Amino acid sequence: MKLGQMAVVFFFVGMMSFGGGWTTVGLLQTQLVGNGWISALGFGNIVAIAQITPGPVSINTATLIGIREYGIVGGIILTLAVVAFPLLAIVAGFLLSKHLKLDRGRLMIALGVGTLSMLALTLLHLLAIPAINLLTIAIGLSSFFLVTFTKINNLIPIFAGGAISLTWYLLNK
Amino acid sequence: MVGVMESNLKNKQWMNGLDFLELFTIAQSFPGVLAINTAVIVGWRLRGFWGATAGFFGVIIPPVIIISFLSLFYESITESEYAQAFLLGIYGAMVGIVASLIYKIIKSKRWNIFTLLASLMGTVLLSIWAELALPIFIVLVSLVYMGTKKWMP
Numbered sequence: 001m002k003l004g005q006m007a008v009v010f011f012f013v014g015m016m017s018f019g020g021g022w023t024t025v026g027l028l029q030t031q032l033v034g035n036g037w038i039s040a041l042g043f044g045n046i047v048a049i050a051q052i053t054p055g056p057v058s059i060n061t062a063t064l065i066g067i068r069e070y071g072i073v074g075g076i077i078l079t080l081a082v083v084a085f086p087l088l089a090i091v092a093g094f095l096l097s098k099h100l101k102l103d104r105g106r107l108m109i110a111l112g113v114g115t116l117s118m119l120a121l122t123l124l125h126l127l128a129i130p131a132i133n134l135l136t137i138a139i140g141l142s143s144f145f146l147v148t149f150t151k152i153n154n155l156i157p158i159f160a161g162g163a164i165s166l167t168w169y170l171l172n173k
Numbered sequence: 174m175v176g177v178m179e180s181n182l183k184n185k186q187w188m189n190g191l192d193f194l195e196l197f198t199i200a201q202s203f204p205g206v207l208a209i210n211t212a213v214i215v216g217w218r219l220r221g222f223w224g225a226t227a228g229f230f231g232v233i234i235p236p237v238i239i240i241s242f243l244s245l246f247y248e249s250i251t252e253s254e255y256a257q258a259f260l261l262g263i264y265g266a267m268v269g270i271v272a273s274l275i276y277k278i279i280k281s282k283r284w285n286i287f288t289l290l291a292s293l294m295g296t297v298l299l300s301i302w303a304e305l306a307l308p309i310f311i312v313l314v315s316l317v318y319m320g321t322k323k324w325m326p
Contacts, residue, residue: 015307016306044264045260047264048267053239055236055240059206067240089205090205094217109288111314113314116279117299120292143266143268161262
């Protein structure tokens, strides 16, 4: 695999990243794991690390994969690739805003449909990880209920999930 | 991240809450990372091109440095059994968080049969033809945009 090919993948993924970093994870997985560039388990590790590091998930994932595969230059190139289209779109949007009239309400509904499809894709791919077990499912279910029905910060179930899983491992060792 | 931005801008008296909210809403209608978009648009409003550039690099440099530092230990992190157990727990929590996001999106927006069916179709198409993700996404969003006028009040 070449750095250029990977940069193209990240560029296209950046193009479709509406509604938060999670929408892109499923797509990245189909591209990177599907092409055999990274193992499914390796991808899971990278996304988990990207999640507990400060900063946006998609940026962290791009930087980490770039550095791992091609060193610091690769990290910078993939990071720029993932933000290139959004930045261009903002510049174009500002320049065109006087001429182009889009109905914001309808655009939001249409983008909502695209976002929901991408999120569903992410969920399907996350569920397909090989190492998933009963404890992981229990952690997933309790995180779902905590994040949905309380105002808890996402980082709390994330770190608690890690701690519980590690404790379970130590107890059964 | 955006919350921290807002309180800092207010404290420094660079921008009031209402202006920030307006720019934040604009940032949401663009693709990409919300925090980066917001920083770029706020920078643009305050200081033009160089403000936007400063906003962009200000937001992106810290995570890149932290990740670069962390990547030095990547092998030793992922090869340890303890770290594997820890990461697997995080992974489980991520599944729950993504599921919760989907639940919240479905609950918060006013969906109808048309938009729900379109989302379902989008998911199926995206999972079958991953390599055609971009055209599928563009066609799906444009069709819903054009269809909404007819199908929604």
